[in-house]
Amino acid sequence: MLPLILMAAGTAISAYGAIKSNQDKADAEKRNADYYAEQADYAQQIGERELALFGQKEESLRSSLIGAYAKSGVEMTGSPLLMLEAQAIRGEQQKRAMTLETERRVRLARLRGESSLNMSEQYGSFTNQFLSTAPTILSAAGQAYKGENGAKSG
Amino acid sequence: MRTEPKVVDIPELQQTTGLEYTSPVQAQSVESAGLIGQGLQRTGNALIGLAGDVYDVQNRKLAARRELDSALDNQDYEEAGTKLYHAIKTSGKIPAKQWAAEFEKQWQPERDRIFNSRAKRDVLAAKQSEVYGHKVKNHFTKSLMAEGYAEDTLQTVEGLDQLPSRGASVAHLDPTQIDQQMKIVEEAYHKATLAGAYLPSVELKKRKAAFEEIVLGGINGQIGDGKHSDALKTLDKYYSFIGQEKAQAIESAIMSQIKSNRAEQRAAETHQQQQAKHKQEEGYDRRTSELIVKLNDAVTPEEKAAVGEEISRADVGHTNYNYLETRLKRAVEGPDDFAVYFGHIQDLYSGSKTIPQIRKEALDNSLPENNLLNKHGPELFALLNQREKAHKTDPMLTREWHNVDRRILGEVGATVNQLKMGLLSNAQTIAMAKITRQVNDYVRKHPNTRPEAALDVVMHTEASSGVTNSALPLKPGVEPPKAGSLKEVEDQKKYYLDELKKTPQSDFKKVGEIGDKLKSLGILKRELERKANSKAGKK
Numbered sequence: 001m002l003p004l005i006l007m008a009a010g011t012a013i014s015a016y017g018a019i020k021s022n023q024d025k026a027d028a029e030k031r032n033a034d035y036y037a038e039q040a041d042y043a044q045q046i047g048e049r050e051l052a053l054f055g056q057k058e059e060s061l062r063s064s065l066i067g068a069y070a071k072s073g074v075e076m077t078g079s080p081l082l083m084l085e086a087q088a089i090r091g092e093q094q095k096r097a098m099t100l101e102t103e104r105r106v107r108l109a110r111l112r113g114e115s116s117l118n119m120s121e122q123y124g125s126f127t128n129q130f131l132s133t134a135p136t137i138l139s140a141a142g143q144a145y146k147g148e149n150g151a152k153s154g
Numbered sequence: 155m156r157t158e159p160k161v162v163d164i165p166e167l168q169q170t171t172g173l174e175y176t177s178p179v180q181a182q183s184v185e186s187a188g189l190i191g192q193g194l195q196r197t198g199n200a201l202i203g204l205a206g207d208v209y210d211v212q213n214r215k216l217a218a219r220r221e222l223d224s225a226l227d228n229q230d231y232e233e234a235g236t237k238l239y240h241a242i243k244t245s246g247k248i249p250a251k252q253w254a255a256e257f258e259k260q261w262q263p264e265r266d267r268i269f270n271s272r273a274k275r276d277v278l279a280a281k282q283s284e285v286y287g288h289k290v291k292n293h294f295t296k297s298l299m300a301e302g303y304a305e306d307t308l309q310t311v312e313g314l315d316q317l318p319s320r321g322a323s324v325a326h327l328d329p330t331q332i333d334q335q336m337k338i339v340e341e342a343y344h345k346a347t348l349a350g351a352y353l354p355s356v357e358l359k360k361r362k363a364a365f366e367e368i369v370l371g372g373i374n375g376q377i378g379d380g381k382h383s384d385a386l387k388t389l390d391k392y393y394s395f396i397g398q399e400k401a402q403a404i405e406s407a408i409m410s411q412i413k414s415n416r417a418e419q420r421a422a423e424t425h426q427q428q429q430a431k432h433k434q435e436e437g438y439d440r441r442t443s444e445l446i447v448k449l450n451d452a453v454t455p456e457e458k459a460a461v462g463e464e465i466s467r468a469d470v471g472h473t474n475y476n477y478l479e480t481r482l483k484r485a486v487e488g489p490d491d492f493a494v495y496f497g498h499i500q501d502l503y504s505g506s507k508t509i510p511q512i513r514k515e516a517l518d519n520s521l522p523e524n525n526l527l528n529k530h531g532p533e534l535f536a537l538l539n540q541r542e543k544a545h546k547t548d549p550m551l552t553r554e555w556h557n558v559d560r561r562i563l564g565e566v567g568a569t570v571n572q573l574k575m576g577l578l579s580n581a582q583t584i585a586m587a588k589i590t591r592q593v594n595d596y597v598r599k600h601p602n603t604r605p606e607a608a609l610d611v612v613m614h615t616e617a618s619s620g621v622t623n624s625a626l627p628l629k630p631g632v633e634p635p636k637a638g639s640l641k642e643v644e645d646q647k648k649y650y651l652d653e654l655k656k657t658p659q660s661d662f663k664k665v666g667e668i669g670d671k672l673k674s675l676g677i678l679k680r681e682l683e684r685k686a687n688s689k690a691g692k693k
Contacts, residue, residue, distance in 0.1 A: 003212070006205035014198025021191025028187035035182070082591075119184070136195070140202045147209030 003147055011140040018132040022123045029120035036113030040106045047102025054098060058091045222253060226260055366396060373404060382412045438471040445470070445478055458482075640682045647675045 065084065074080055122128060218241035225234035238257050369392045376385035385408055393401045445465055452458045465478045654668045 003205040003208040006201050006208065010198045010201025010203075010205060012198070013201065014195050017191045017194025017196070017198055019191070020194060021188035024187040024191055025184050028182040028184045031182045032184070136198065136202075139199075143202055143206045143209070147206065147213070150209065150213040 004144065007140050007144050011137055014136040014140075015133040018136065019129055022129055022132055026120045026123035029116045029123060032116040033113045033120060036109045036116060040109035040113065043102060043105035043109055047098065047105065051095060051098050051102070054095065058094075062087065062091075219253070222257070226257065369396060370404075377408060377411060380415065382408055382415070435471070438469075438474050441468060442470045442474040442478060446481060449478075449481055640679065640686065643675055643679045643682060647672060647679065650675065 222237045222241050225237050373385050373388050448461045452461045462482050465482055650668050650671050657664050
């Protein structure tokens with residue numbers, strides 16, 4: 001009788017544990033999905049802020065350079081002008097790169113969020129719960145059958 | 155002065171924003187979230203496993219009891235005794251005592267019969283050998299005094315369990331304890347035997363054989379390790395147990411090995427001496443290398459003197475010492491100051507030090523009077539001064555070079571004034587430079603063309619090709635077109651484009667004027683379009 005009681009208690013606890021584990025994982029993935037959504041928004045804001053700051057800084061740098069030329073009497077022709085052009089091109093390229101980087105961050109965060117949401121649904125699904133608890137129940141049933149049968153024939 | 159462009163990079167920006175790409179909320183670890191559930195699952199599985207173990211124990215006991223009953227039913231007492239022995243091993247003491255008592259009760263008549271016949275045989279044997287007979291008599295008496303068969307059997311089983319099993323090491327065995335245990339077992343065995351039980355004899359033989367194997371294995375191991383004296387000691391300890399014949403064979407084997415090993419040992423000693431000599435020489439070389447490195451690192455006379463002191467005390471062998479002495483002499487007197495001299499020049503050229511710094515260093519270091527830096531000092535400083543001058547006459551900044559560009563781009567320079575005020579966007583700057591390059595190209599291809607005419611041609615080409623130069627600001631003095639409707643502006647633009655087609659390209663002045671008109675009309679048109687769009691948006 002004792003083994004049977006132990007077996008029943010063990011099966012119940014194990015099955016409950018499997019269900020709880022899946023449920024907790026599903027909840028965690030849901031929270032992660034929310035977190036990644038927040039990260040996407042945050043990445044967008046930071047990207048825009050960085051771009052704006054870069055624009056200000058770059059403009060300030062260019063103006064100070066032009067000012068320095070003007071102050072020292074350098075004519076804004078030839079090499080100084082070409083150099084200014086080079087800097088302007090690099091500035092534009094940098095802005096483009098920053099925009100792309102922001103897009104990449106946002107996209108990555110969104111993809112992660114979608115993946116987490118998907119995993120949350122998978123963890124909480126009936127199929128997953130059934131597949132997690134079935135082996136425990138079958139294993140316990142097998143043990144009980146083996147034990148009872150052994151006692152009769154042994 | 156030539157200024158290199160500076161581009162603001164991302165890390166610098168992140169510092170200025172003071173923001174990082176993190177969030178107050180952290181991502182959740184999914185694995186850790188499921189830990190409690192997993193723990194419960196493991197606990198449940200452990201309970202299931204425990205239930206299985208309980209089943210196993212119960213079933214083993216039942217099986218042992220069934221086998222015992224079956225043997226007793228068949229009146230096969232020897233088989234029943236063996237089964238009882240296994241039942242005791244399997245099920246523990248508690249049921250064993252009860253089972254043994256049941257067994258004894260059922261077996262009583264058969265035991266008496268065996269006991270009687272065995273007693274007769276033992277008495278006969280006692281007559282043949284006084285000593286053996288004495289032992290048998292002793293045991294015989296004891297067995298008569300024994301309280302019960304079951305206790306004897308249990309004691310035998312316990313004694314057997316205390317014996318070392320296969321795999322034990324001889325080094326860990328306590329001979330006194332083992333002898334004692336063997337005595338207990340043998341006593342119990344005899345008691346049981348005389349009481350009519352043969353049961354533990356097979357197991358006892360097995361255990362004895364296993365123990366002997368351990369002892370012999372231990373002795374072999376000691377011989378293999380070259381510990382012959384230890385092997386002889388072990389052999390002495392277990393001499394009686396192993397038996398005289400076997401023990402003598404082992405002893406003679408050990409002795410012959412000891413003899414052959416002595417010759418090997420002598421050869422090994424000679425080899426060791428040679429090895430030690432080699433090792434000493436290696437030590438000499440290593441120490442010499444260390445001293446050479448130190449000598450190379452020493453720069454000041456004090457450092458060199460310290461290394462010299464170390465060399466004089468070094469134990470490096472005669473040859474190495476001579477070599478080190480030569481190196482030391484060369485380091486102190488020789489051309490090592492050249493390194494200092496050229497080092498200064500390199501520092502200066504790379505820009506890591508200035509002339510005053512080098513002069514100060516030379517004085518601070520108080521180099522000896524005869525060193526090469528002092529000898530060649532004037533020469534070095536002349537060289538340095540020459541380099542300084544070279545810096546001042548950078549050909550990139552000559553007036554001549556400057557004038558060339560100014561002549562070519564004189565006209566463009568007027569609009570560049572706006573650049574100086576910082577009013578142009580990046581796109582405008584790029585457009586400006588593009589025009590400049592085109593003007594340069596044009597002047598290079600047509601050397602007799604005036605720069606302003608070249609600019610006009612370029613502007614005309616841009617305008618006629620449909621490319622708008624909106625980024626380029628208007629030339630000073632050019633009036634912007636008056637505001638009108640979008641249609642009026644388009645009509646004007648069409649008119650000037652037709653004019654441009656009719657005008658020969660050699661008429662630079664007219665082409666230039668038309669270009670300016672078209673440009674200003676383009677700006678106006680876009681402005682009107684922008685206003686129209688914003689109005690439409692508001693509606």
